[in-house]
Amino acid sequence: MEDVVLSIRDLHKIYPGGVHAVRGVDFDVHEGESVAIIGSSGSGKSTVLRCINRLIEPTEGVIELRGQQINTPNANVNEVRSRIGMVFQSFELFSHLKVLENVTLGLRHVRGMGKSEAEEVALDVLERVDMLERIDAYPGNLSGGQKQRVAIARALAMKPEVILFDEPTSALDPELIGSVLQTIRGLADEGMTMVIVTHEINFARDVADRIVYLDQGKVAEEGPSSIINQPKTERLQRFLSSMHEDKISEDIGNELVSTQTDHGYVPDGTGNRPRS
Amino acid sequence: MNRASPGIERIFSWSSIDSKSRVVILVSILLICSIPHSSGQETITGWNEAESWTDHDLNAAVIHGELVWVFGDSGIVRFSEDSGATWQNHTNLGDVDLISADSYENSMAVLSTDGIIYMKDGLESEWITIDSSQTGMKSIALAGEESLIIVGNEGAIWHYTEQTWWNRTTSFTENLHDVDFNGADDGLAVGNAGTILATDNGGTTWDYREAPDPESSIVSVSYFNPYRMFAVSDSGQIIYSTSPGGFEWQLREIESAGYNTTLGIDISSIDVVSSSKILFSGPNGYLGLSLDQGLNVERNILPSGVNTSFNDHAMFDYVSGTVVGDSGVILFTDRAGENEDIGFEIPDYNNFGEFVEYADDMLLSGFIATIKIVLFGIALGFIIGLILAMMKTAPTSLKNLLESYPTRQIKGLGIICLVSALWLIYSGLRRFPDLQLNGIEYIFTPVGDPRGFAMFGLGVAIFVISIQFVLADEKLSGPLFKIRPLNAIATVYTDFFRNTPLIVQFMFIHFGVRLGMRIQELMEGTFGDPGIDGIDYFFYGERAFLSAIFTLGLNSGAYQCETIRGAISAIPSGQMEAGRSIGLTYIGTMRLVIMPQAIRICIPPIGNEMVNLVLNSSLAMVIGYSELSRQGKLMIATTFQIFSAWGLVMISYFVVTWTLALLLRRLEEKTKIPGLGISGGG
Ligand SMILES: Nc1ncnc2c1ncn2[C@@H]1O[C@H](COP(=O)(O)OP(=O)(O)OP(=O)(O)O)[C@@H](O)[C@H]1O
Numbered sequence: 001m002e003d004v005v006l007s008i009r010d011l012h013k014i015y016p017g018g019v020h021a022v023r024g025v026d027f028d029v030h031e032g033e034s035v036a037i038i039g040s041s042g043s044g045k046s047t048v049l050r051c052i053n054r055l056i057e058p059t060e061g062v063i064e065l066r067g068q069q070i071n072t073p074n075a076n077v078n079e080v081r082s083r084i085g086m087v088f089q090s091f092e093l094f095s096h097l098k099v100l101e102n103v104t105l106g107l108r109h110v111r112g113m114g115k116s117e118a119e120e121v122a123l124d125v126l127e128r129v130d131m132l133e134r135i136d137a138y139p140g141n142l143s144g145g146q147k148q149r150v151a152i153a154r155a156l157a158m159k160p161e162v163i164l165f166d167e168p169t170s171a172l173d174p175e176l177i178g179s180v181l182q183t184i185r186g187l188a189d190e191g192m193t194m195v196i197v198t199h200e201i202n203f204a205r206d207v208a209d210r211i212v213y214l215d216q217g218k219v220a221e222e223g224p225s226s227i228i229n230q231p232k233t234e235r236l237q238r239f240l241s242s243m244h245e246d247k248i249s250e251d252i253g254n255e256l257v258s259t260q261t262d263h264g265y266v267p268d269g270t271g272n273r274p275r276s
Numbered sequence: 277m278n279r280a281s282p283g284i285e286r287i288f289s290w291s292s293i294d295s296k297s298r299v300v301i302l303v304s305i306l307l308i309c310s311i312p313h314s315s316g317q318e319t320i321t322g323w324n325e326a327e328s329w330t331d332h333d334l335n336a337a338v339i340h341g342e343l344v345w346v347f348g349d350s351g352i353v354r355f356s357e358d359s360g361a362t363w364q365n366h367t368n369l370g371d372v373d374l375i376s377a378d379s380y381e382n383s384m385a386v387l388s389t390d391g392i393i394y395m396k397d398g399l400e401s402e403w404i405t406i407d408s409s410q411t412g413m414k415s416i417a418l419a420g421e422e423s424l425i426i427v428g429n430e431g432a433i434w435h436y437t438e439q440t441w442w443n444r445t446t447s448f449t450e451n452l453h454d455v456d457f458n459g460a461d462d463g464l465a466v467g468n469a470g471t472i473l474a475t476d477n478g479g480t481t482w483d484y485r486e487a488p489d490p491e492s493s494i495v496s497v498s499y500f501n502p503y504r505m506f507a508v509s510d511s512g513q514i515i516y517s518t519s520p521g522g523f524e525w526q527l528r529e530i531e532s533a534g535y536n537t538t539l540g541i542d543i544s545s546i547d548v549v550s551s552s553k554i555l556f557s558g559p560n561g562y563l564g565l566s567l568d569q570g571l572n573v574e575r576n577i578l579p580s581g582v583n584t585s586f587n588d589h590a591m592f593d594y595v596s597g598t599v600v601g602d603s604g605v606i607l608f609t610d611r612a613g614e615n616e617d618i619g620f621e622i623p624d625y626n627n628f629g630e631f632v633e634y635a636d637d638m639l640l641s642g643f644i645a646t647i648k649i650v651l652f653g654i655a656l657g658f659i660i661g662l663i664l665a666m667m668k669t670a671p672t673s674l675k676n677l678l679e680s681y682p683t684r685q686i687k688g689l690g691i692i693c694l695v696s697a698l699w700l701i702y703s704g705l706r707r708f709p710d711l712q713l714n715g716i717e718y719i720f721t722p723v724g725d726p727r728g729f730a731m732f733g734l735g736v737a738i739f740v741i742s743i744q745f746v747l748a749d750e751k752l753s754g755p756l757f758k759i760r761p762l763n764a765i766a767t768v769y770t771d772f773f774r775n776t777p778l779i780v781q782f783m784f785i786h787f788g789v790r791l792g793m794r795i796q797e798l799m800e801g802t803f804g805d806p807g808i809d810g811i812d813y814f815f816y817g818e819r820a821f822l823s824a825i826f827t828l829g830l831n832s833g834a835y836q837c838e839t840i841r842g843a844i845s846a847i848p849s850g851q852m853e854a855g856r857s858i859g860l861t862y863i864g865t866m867r868l869v870i871m872p873q874a875i876r877i878c879i880p881p882i883g884n885e886m887v888n889l890v891l892n893s894s895l896a897m898v899i900g901y902s903e904l905s906r907q908g909k910l911m912i913a914t915t916f917q918i919f920s921a922w923g924l925v926m927i928s929y930f931v932v933t934w935t936l937a938l939l940l941r942r943l944e945e946k947t948k949i950p951g952l953g954i955s956g957g958g
C-alpha cells in the first residue's frame with residue numbers, strides 16, 4: 001500500500017541476557033492512523049517501540065520507514081530518529097533547560113534553525129499542548145501532566161512522520177492523566193500518525209483506529225478498536241477482564257472534563273526541602 | 277521572565293547578598309584596613325631645628341662668605357657662623373618686612389616691602405641703603421657686585437647700576453615673583469601667566485620665553501648653570517630648560533607623582549643645589565628633595581612639631597644649608613634634608629611583629645606563586661578530566677566501528693594487523709637485549725627503552741585484537757569486539773596517575789621528562805622575543821612553573837575524570853535516549869543534555885578535588901618552585917622561627933582553600949536548577 005508510514009516485519013529481539021522479548025512481530029502503520037499496542041507487562045511492547053526508534057538494535061527483522069529499511073548499519077540513525085518522535089513514560093525532559101528551550105533544542109541543533117525561528121515553531125506546538133503559560137519554567141517545577149505535554153510538544157516540534165508513545169500516562173497520578181490523553185486525542189483528530197503503547201483500554205478503544213494486542217512477544221490479536229468490545233481470542237478476553245478488575249470502569253469523557261484544569265497546579269517554586 | 281545574568285554576576289553580586297552577610301563583609305574589610313601597620317624600620321628627619329630667637333616670619337635666606345643670613349618681618353636679621361646651628365642677633369634694619377635677599381661674591385642685598393634695599397658691598401662693611409622708590413617689588417638679584425635687579429608687580433623690572441635706577445620693564449606686564457642670576461650676565465625672571473623673561477646682558481634687556489603651560493603662575497626660579505634651569509609654579513609644576521639661554525622650557529612628568537605634571541602640592545620656592553639635586557619648599561610644612569632633577573620628589577620628614585610654611589633656602593653646597601619659614605622657624609641640614617632610614621642592625625625574629633615584617637613579603641610571593649599554579653592546574657585538570665570522562669563513558673566499541681563493513685574486509689584487516697603486530701613485537705624484542713636486563717628486571721623496560729617498549733606493547737595489543745578480527749563471524753560476537761578503544765586509553769591514563777605518588781610524578785615530570793624545559797623550547801619564538809610579562813612570561817618564565825602546572829593538571833585530571841564520570845552515570849539513561857530520539861548525535865546529546873546536568877551535580881565533588889589540588893600544590897616545592905611551602909622553608913632558613921613560619925604558611929593555605937570552597941558553594945547555589953541534584957525534590 002502507498003500510505004504505509006511504518007512497516008514492521010518479523011521483528012525479533014533477544015536481549016544479551018538471553019530473554020527472547022519479541023518473537024516475530026508484524027504490523028503496519030498507515031498515514032494518519034493511530035495504532036494502540038496493548039498487552040500485559042513484559043509482553044514486549046516497549047521493546048518493539050524502542051526497536052522502531054533504534055534505541056535498541058533488533059536481533060532480526062525488517063523495519064521500514066516509508067518503504068526504506070532503517071535497521072541497517074548504513075542507515076543514518078540521527079536522520080531516522082528525527083523523523084520519528086518519541087514520548088517516554090518518564091517524560092525525560094531536559095531538567096537544566098526551560099520548557100521553551102526543551103522544545104527548541106532539537107530544532108536548533110538538529111534542524112539547524114535560528115533562535116527566533118525555532119522559538120516561533122516551539123511556541124506554536126506549545127500552544128497545541130496548552131503549555132504556553134509555563135514556557136519559562138524549569139521541568140522540575142511542573143506537574144507530571146504538564147511535563148508529559150511538554151514532552152509531546154518536544155516530539156511534535158520536529159514535525160515527525162510518526163510519533164511513538166510508550167505508556168505516556170502510566171507515571172501520572174490519576175487526576176493528571178486526563179489532560180495528557182486529551183492532548184493525544186487532539187493529535188489523533190488532527191490526523192497525526194501515532195503508535196501508542198497504553199494500559200488505558202478505554203482510551204485505546206476511543207482514540208485508536210487499530211489495536212495490536214501483544215502477548216509473550218507475539219501479536220496475538222490485531223484489528224479495529226471494536227475488538228476491545230468483542231475480542232476474538234480468549235487471551236485478549238482474559239487480558240481485558242483482568243484490566244477491568246484493576247480499574248473501576250470510568251467514562252473517559254467524564255474524566256477528561258474533571259481534569260481540564262490541570263495546569264493550575266503550582267509547586268512551591270524550587271522543590272527544595274527547607275533547610276535548618 | 278527572569279533574565280539570566282552573565283558571567284561573574286551569577287556567582288557574585290552585591291545586591292544578591294543578604295544584609296547580614298553584607299555587614300560581615302564590611303566589618304571584615306574595616307578590621308583588616310584598621311590593623312595598624314607596624315614597621316621594623318624607622319625613618320628620621322634630615323633636618324634639625326635651630327633657635328632663631330624670634331617669632332616673626334622669616335622670608336629670605338642667603339649665604340654670604342662663611343656666614344648664612346636670614347631676613348624676616350619687622351626688619352629681623354639673624355646670622356650664623358656655624359652653618360645654621362646657632363644664630364646671632366643683628367641690629368634690625370628698621371620696621372619693614374624684608375622679603376628677598378641675594379649675594380654676589382662680596383656683596384649682599386636685601387629687599388624690603390617699601391622698596392628700600394639694604395646692601396653690604398664687603399664682608400665687613402656696613403649696610404648701605406638704596407631707595408628704589410618702588411612698591412610692590414617681590415624679588416631681588418645681584419648681577420655683579422654693584423649691579424642689582426628687582427622685579428615685582430605688573431612686570432616691573434628695575435635695574436640699579438652705576439649708582440642709577442633704570443626702568444627695564446618690558447611689554448609683558450604680568451606680576452613677576454622671582455628673579456635669579458647665574459654669574460653677572462645671565463638671569464631669569466618669572467611670574468604669572470607662565471611668564472618667563474631672560475637676559476644675557478646683566479639685566480639691561482629682557483626677552484620673552486614661552487612657558488610650557490601659559491596658565492601656571494611661576495613663583496620661583498633657579499638658574500643653576502646654562503644647562504640646568506628649573507622653576508616651579510605655585511600649583512607644584514616643575515618646569516625646566518636644558519638649552520643655554522633658556523629658549524625651550526618643558527613640563528616635568530613627575531614619576532613619583534604617577535607621571536603627573538604636578539606634585540599635587542603647593543610650592544613656594546625651588547633651589548637647585550647640584551646638577552641633579554633640587555630642594556623644594558612650600559606652605560604647610562612642605563619640604564621636598566629630588567635627587568634626579570625633579571623626576572622623583574620625596575617629601576622630607578620634618579622634626580617633630582614643625583609644621584610651618586617655608587619660604588626660602590640657603591645652601592652652602594649640595595648638602596649643607598638652611599631653610600627658613602613663618603613664625604621664626606629655621607631648619608638646618610648637612611644632608612640636603614634627605615630622610616634617613618634606620619633599620620635594625622640585627623633583626624630580632626623572636627619578636628613576632630618583626631618576624632612577620634620579614635616574612636610577609638616572602639609569604640605573599642609564595643601565595644601568588646601557589647595561586648598561579650593552582651588556577652592553571654585546576655583549569656587544565658578540569659579539561660583533562662572532562663575529556664577522559666567522555667572517553668570513559670563513550671559506548672563506541674570495536675563492534676560499533678566495524679559492523680557496517682563486510683566480514684571479509686574485517687578478516688583482511690585482521691591479517692594485515694597480525695603481520696604488522698608481529699613485526700612490532702619482533703623489533704621491540706630485538707632492542708631489549710641491549711638493556712642487559714635479567715629476569716624480573718624486564719619490568720623496567722618502559723624506562724630503559726620507551727620506544728622499544730611502546731613497539732612491543734602496541735604489538736601485543738594489536739596481535740591479540742587482530743586474532744579476533746581474523747576469527748570474526750557475521751555478528752562480530754567475539755569478546756574482544758566489545759573493547760571500547762577510547763575507554764581503554766583513558767583507563768590506562770587514570771590508572772597510571774592514580775597509582776603513583778604525586779611527589780614522584782612531580783620529580784619525574786620536571787627532572788626526568790623535563791617537561792617545563794621542553795615546552796619552553798617548543799614555544800621559543802612563538803610569541804616574539806622573550807619579554808617580561810604576559811604570555812611571554814608564561815612560557816619563558818620559570819621552568820618549574822610550567823612543570824608544576826602540568827603535573828598538577830595531569831594528576832588532578834585523572835581524579836576529576838572519575839568524579840565527572842560518576843556524575844555522568846548519575847544522569848538517568850533516559851536523558852540520553854530522549855536526546856537521541858529527537859535526532860541529536862551522541863556527542864551532541866553529551867554536550868547539550870548530559871554534560872550540563874552532570875557538571876552541575878558534580879560541582880561539590882569537583883570542589884573537593886580542587887581543594888585537594890591546592891593542598892597538593894605544596895609538593896611543587898620538591899622541584900624548586902617557590903610556592904608557599906618552599907617559602908616557609910626559606911623563612912626558617914634565615915629566621916629559625918619554625919613554629920611561626922609553618923603557622924603562617926598553614927594560615928595562608930587555609931585562606932586559599934576556604935575561599936575556594938566558599939566560591940564553589942556559591943557557584944553550586946547559583947547554578948542549581950529545580951529537579952536536578954540531591955536536594956531537588958521536583
Ligand atoms: N535491557 C534489557 N535487558 C534484558 N531484558 C530486558 C531488557 N529490557 C526488557 N527486558 C525483558 O524483555 C521483556 C519485555 O520487556 P518490555 O519492557 O518490552 O515489556 P513491556 O511490554 O513494555 O512491559 P511493561 O508493560 O511492564 O512496560 C521483559 O521480560 C523484560 O524483562
Ligand SMILES: [Mg+2]
Nearest residue numbers: 045046047167
Ligand atoms: Mg514498557
